[in-house]
Amino acid sequence: MLDFQRIHRPYQEELSAALERVMHSGQYIGGPESAAFEADLSNYLGAQTIGVANGTDALQVALMALGIGPGDEVIVPAFTYAASAEVIGLLGARAVWCDVDEGTFNLAIDQLSTLHTPQTKAIIVVHLYGRCADVAAVEQALPGVAIVEDTAQAFGAQWTSGPYAGQYAGTVGALGTFSFFPTKSLGGMGDGGAISSRKSDLLARAKRIASHGQSKKYHHQCIGVNSRLDPMQAAVLGVKLKYFNQSIESKKRLASMYLDALSGVDGLILPDIVDGHILHQFTIRILDGKREGLQAFLKEHGIDSMVYYPMGLHQQEAYKHWTPKVSLQVSERLSHEVLSLPIYEAMETEEVKLVVDTIKAFLS
Numbered sequence: 001m002l003d004f005q006r007i008h009r010p011y012q013e014e015l016s017a018a019l020e021r022v023m024h025s026g027q028y029i030g031g032p033e034s035a036a037f038e039a040d041l042s043n044y045l046g047a048q049t050i051g052v053a054n055g056t057d058a059l060q061v062a063l064m065a066l067g068i069g070p071g072d073e074v075i076v077p078a079f080t081y082a083a084s085a086e087v088i089g090l091l092g093a094r095a096v097w098c099d100v101d102e103g104t105f106n107l108a109i110d111q112l113s114t115l116h117t118p119q120t121k122a123i124i125v126v127h128l129y130g131r132c133a134d135v136a137a138v139e140q141a142l143p144g145v146a147i148v149e150d151t152a153q154a155f156g157a158q159w160t161s162g163p164y165a166g167q168y169a170g171t172v173g174a175l176g177t178f179s180f181f182p183t184k185s186l187g188g189m190g191d192g193g194a195i196s197s198r199k200s201d202l203l204a205r206a207k208r209i210a211s212h213g214q215s216k217k218y219h220h221q222c223i224g225v226n227s228r229l230d231p232m233q234a235a236v237l238g239v240k241l242k243y244f245n246q247s248i249e250s251k252k253r254l255a256s257m258y259l260d261a262l263s264g265v266d267g268l269i270l271p272d273i274v275d276g277h278i279l280h281q282f283t284i285r286i287l288d289g290k291r292e293g294l295q296a297f298l299k300e301h302g303i304d305s306m307v308y309y310p311m312g313l314h315q316q317e318a319y320k321h322w323t324p325k326v327s328l329q330v331s332e333r334l335s336h337e338v339l340s341l342p343i344y345e346a347m348e349t350e351e352v353k354l355v356v357d358t359i360k361a362f363l364s
């Protein structure tokens with residue numbers, strides 16, 4: 001799906017220099033590299049941001065900062081990565097499943113008022129595949145409910161219309177969370193994550209929680225966790241952030257090639273790529289039960305593809321105790337239809353053509 005050597009080649013020397021700088025600094029926890037990257041991130045996003053160890057911790061710490069615990073309900077889409085729901089269970093709260101919209105792959109807004117109860121304390125709004133979910137509509141449907149934006153898949157995505165036009169995903173809810181897992185659009189060379197907020201008191205609480213509940217060394221004010229962004233990752237991410245916008249532009253070009261070449265092909269549905277989408281994934285839907293066959297055919301021709309995700313989270317063994325309150329039929333259907341195709345900044349035009357030709361050969 002991704003070739004890191006090719007991705008890193010244009011700035012390989014800068015990456016090596018950054019890693020060497022950390023090695024020779026002797027500062028392996030926190031320190032200037034982590035602080036510098038946090039400043040760069042805050043600057044890019046236009047909102048204060050702190051580094052943490054990964055995107056799952058970012059979600060857990062965000063919920064802890066909001067005081068989520070036993071007896072609380074947190075609404076979350078059934079069609080997302082497990083981490084979005086797992087953290088709710090870790091804190092002893094209940095995940096309340098929401099279906100997704102088949103056009104956007106994001107939360108089905110029309111179900112939210114049905115799911116809203118006096119116990120609803122928060123909603124995890126996932127910006128899936130790199131497309132901004134409609135946070136303004138969530139706010140209208142759930143007044144007073146805290147919004148955590150799970151921006152693991154959408155760093156750099158922007159709204160281009162509505163009240164948040166021009167803002168970045170992850171900066172308009174109570175808290176936004178990010179993952180810098182290597183395959184993410186802004187990916188490190190290991191785990192990494194961040195939390196953003198425009199509410200300085202909330203972000204200060206999150207920062208304290210991520211540091212064992214202390215704001216002063218050895219003075220612990222609340223129960224916290226140990227979640228730090230490693231300076232090696234911060235140094236790598238600082239370099240990659242400089243090339244981030246360029247990488248998104250390349251992916252947009254590749255996506256429009258896919259869209260042009262696949263439009264009108266029977267048996268598949270193409271994604272609706274709106275402005276502001278960062279193309280973390282280019283996910284098509286294969287109809288008539290042919291997805292597995294196509295994936296195997298692509299594999300035989302040396303082409304990787306991925307299924308994000310093969311079942312709704314409500315169908316997973318670990319989460320079955322959270323019985324759905326509404327129909328999750330779109331999540332269930334998508335889990336049988338979606339297929340993410342390779343898309344990354346160093347991919348060649350010829351490779352897109354090969355993927356397209358192979359898909360067409362299978363479906364004809």
Ligand SMILES: Cc1ncc(COP(=O)(O)O)c(C=O)c1O
Pocket residue numbers: 054055056057080081083084126150152153178179180181191192193
């Ligand atoms: C939607 C979503 N949320 C959370 C995470 C968790 O991020 P991490 O792997 O950095 O813990 C991921 C990572 O795949 C994700 O896709």
